[in-house]
Amino acid sequence: MNYFKKIMRFALPYKKFGVLNIISNVFYALFSALSFIALIPMLDVLFEKDKERVIIKPIYQGITNLKDFYKDYLAYQIQEYAQNDPSKALILVVSMVISLFLLKNIFRYLAMYFITFLRNGVLRDIRNELYDKIVDLPISFFSEKRKGDILARSGTDVLEIQHSFLSILELIVREPLTIIFTILMMLVISVKLTIFVFIFIPISGFIISRIGKGLKKKSDSVQKEQGIFLSNLEETLGGLKIIKVFNAEKIFGDKFKASTHRFYKFSNNLLNRQNLASPTSEFLGIVVIAILLWYGGRMVLIDGTLDGSSFIAYMGLAYNILTPAKAISKASYNVKKGNAAAERVLEILDTKSTIQDHPNAITKNDFKEALHIKNVHFKYENEWVLKDFSVTIPKGSTVALVGQSGSGKSTIANLITRFYDVTEGEIEVDGENIKNITQESLRSLLGLVSQDSILFNDSIKGNLLVANKNATDEEIIEALKIANAWEFVQDLPEGIDANIGDGGSKLSGGQKQRLSIARAVLKNPPIMILDEATSALDTESERLVQKALENMMQNRTSIVIAHRLSTIQNADTIVVMQKGVIVEQGKHQELLDKQGVYSKLVTMQSFE
Missing domain, CATH: 1.20.1560.10 (ABC transporter type 1, transmembrane domain)
Incomplete structure (x- = not known):
């Protein structure tokens, strides 16, 4: 009761x-x-x-x-x-x-x-x-x-x-x-x-x-099992291409049928008793x-x-x-x-969110000086992902984070956006700890273009209005032009009103990524985070997307998380990471001259 x-x-x-x-x-x-x-x-x-x-x-x-x-x-x-x-x-x-x-x-x-x-x-x-x-x-x-x-x-x-x-x-x-x-x-x-x-x-x-x-116990079993087979179905729909190409239909089918069989047994017990x-x-x-x-x-x-x-x-x-x-x-x-x-x-x-606004949190509507990451330590569970990480990002500068997979690059993006809170240390915007800024106003200062182009089953216009619901058609088209996306959007029969399908399934990888960039452009935030925005693209698409990124990054503070080093050679500062620790820091040529970790990464990617 x-x-x-x-x-x-x-x-x-x-x-x-x-x-x-x-x-x-x-x-x-x-x-x-x-x-x-x-x-x-x-x-x-x-x-x-x-x-x-x-x-x-x-x-x-x-x-x-x-x-x-x-x-x-x-x-x-x-x-x-x-x-x-x-x-x-x-x-x-x-x-x-x-x-x-x-x-x-x-x-x-x-x-x-x-x-x-x-x-x-x-x-x-x-x-x-x-x-x-x-x-x-x-x-x-x-x-x-x-x-x-x-x-x-x-x-x-x-x-x-x-x-x-x-x-x-x-x-x-x-x-x-x-x-x-x-x-x-x-x-x-x-x-x-x-x-x-x-x-x-x-x-x-x-x-x-x-x-x-x-x-109650029998009903609980039925409802939990229903959640399991719905999860299996959701995973199947999300990974259908992989399942088909690896002929893994039977593996996933067996898993789904095992769950529905358990649901069948639990439901029979429940309904027969009822x-x-x-x-x-x-x-x-x-x-x-x-x-x-x-x-x-x-x-x-x-x-x-x-x-x-x-x-x-x-x-x-x-x-x-x-x-x-x-x-x-x-x-x-x-x-x-x-x-x-x-x-x-x-x-x-009844679950309490671990990310809460401070009772006296302030609303910050502008970015004037710099973003400071001070002595940050972070772990998801038991293993430290970041250890004593510090970097200053002045307004208008571009800082690139590079390193092998698992070095903690994307974690920085998650901490700046407060998807997670730091375990130790501080992140400050203009000297104010982001924990003392409301999440809404903090995120209004940030734009994000991720490796996975997250788009919705809506029109091109609808996807861009997520960033600015009051934007006019003219502003949307201008954002598409800056992102090098207008060239393919204008050829669509319905233009910006064309539906792009579930997750943008009607578009190519490069087209989806350029729409993601256009969405970030339309928001027009003072700080832009690019989380391996070109790593999943072919050479031609990368060239178009890279040009779009350069257009967007002009006169803007940017944090670029890069796997392909060719995309960050013009960055003001390149931070080289290894296992959550900064091992090198400097400009592109400076780091090459050191003949250290960065130089080895460049050599591995056959980049001169």
């Missing part, structure tokens, strides 16, 4: 719908019970022709005689209206029964109408908050989680909460009230018979509760009805303490308890399933 309480905070903005639902359910439960009580006078009219007619208005003599007062009062009103005409009496009681059933169903609809706004509103708000949390969480969180698992939590788990937890809102008021009002009417008809019936109800409840044990609830509760209900028929029948036929019309109405009321009782027992199973789903959703919502 702890998870249920946490989920219920999402219902507070919709409490007016909850109140209206409760009011409607109160009336539904009342008319549900009264509709069966209304059968008594109708049965009297139909089957008790010889009964003495009530011509004197009855007087209320206390709750112990409530049933007789009710019957005599209705009989008196029918007599007053019908005046010994059986057909008129029948029309009156039938109209009364129809009216009560109509009112019952009107309020049932209203209750469902109001709860719909609450349920769907909560569903929307949970999804929105979950999305905001996913975007807010640091990159490190997702290196430990499967994408498919995140998708499962945002999709099926949230739906499970709607179908299980939120369905309880309907049951909390409607079903218990229906049972309470029905029991009151049953007590009015016969206290003795009602007490007899309720001896057997706790026994039924105990049996049903035993069936529900272990449902499906046992309904027939068991119905059978136990019929057993109670059968015992009721036997005992009540004796009261009518042998003892004479109960009249036939009251007994038939009583049987209707007893059966009226079965439906809400079954719904409550089913809801208890849903709570256990919803508990597992809520736990998985709340695990993300």
Whole structure:
């Protein structure tokens, strides 16, 4: 129930719908019970022709005689209206029964109408908050989680909460009230018979509760396995070319089928346990009805303490308890399933981001002097990736970071952008520690072009507007020209409105990279980070992209992380890294003259 309480905070903005639902359910439960009580006078009219007619208005003599007062009062009103005409009496009681059933169903609809706004509103708000949390969480969180698992939590788990937890809102008021009002009417008809019936109800409840044990654990297994096979599917779609070219369809197929087989087994166990609830509760209900028929029948036929019309109405009321009782027992199973789903959703919502803005963080809108990286140490887990790294990058200068793979170059980019926080040391912009600057304003000063061109399934224009949502078409075209991308964009039938496919699948590698550069140009940040922006390109594409980069880097502070050394020979400072440590630093020719690590790297790449 702890998870249920946490989920219920999402219902507070919709409490007016909850109140209206409760009011409607109160009336539904009342008319549900009264509709069966209304059968008594109708049965009297139909089957008790010889009964003495009530011509004197009855007087209320206390709750112990409530049933007789009710019957005599209705009989008196029918007599007053019908005046010994059986057909008129029948029309009156039938109209009364129809009216009560109509009112019952009107309020049932209203209750469902109001709860719909609450349920769907909560569903929307949970999804929105979950999305905001996913975007807010640091990159490190997702290196430990499967994408498919995140998708499962945002999709099926949230739906499970709607179908299980939120369905309880309907049951909390409607079903218990229906049972309470029905029991009151049953007590009015016969206290003795009602007490007899309720001896057997706790026994039924105990049996049903035993069936529900272990449902949360089984449901949790189902939902976790769903996350696994969704992850497998996501990886398959992302790496389809590699899978096909290496004929690895069977490897990935076996992995996927093993996961769906486990899902099949877990789902069977869960559903078979869940499906046992309904027939068991119905059978136990019929057993109670059968015992009721036997005992009540004796009261009518042998003892004479109960009249036939009251007994038939009583049987209707007893059966009226079965439906809400079954719904409550089913809801208890849903709570256990919803508990597992809520736990998985709340695990993300309750996760505290390790990258937080300082309470007194400032907003910095400009870059005036220099970016300082001071004595920075960093490790992802146990191994140090950077050790005592220091470099100063003056405004307007270009600093290149070079070194073998694993030397920590890209980690610098992750730390400057605060995708990760430094373990020790400081990074400062104009003398201000970036931890004291809001993440939004810090990142507004930065542009990023990475090795992987991250583009979205949208138009060229839509992809560039990510950098500046208020940009005009003219500004977009100008950015494309600077990035050497306009030459191919203008040849497309739809120009900047052309869709580029999933991840830019309709474009070549060089074209995608130039669009990434155009996006960075459109943002026009004072500091640009280029993380091996040309390493994945062929020679012709590299030439075009390199020209685009040079256009973009003019009069701008740039941090260039390079694998191909041919792209950074004009940098103001080249920082050579090895295993997280700076081993050399200087201009291109200076480093060549030293005949050190940089010179060896250049020689390895056959560059003069």
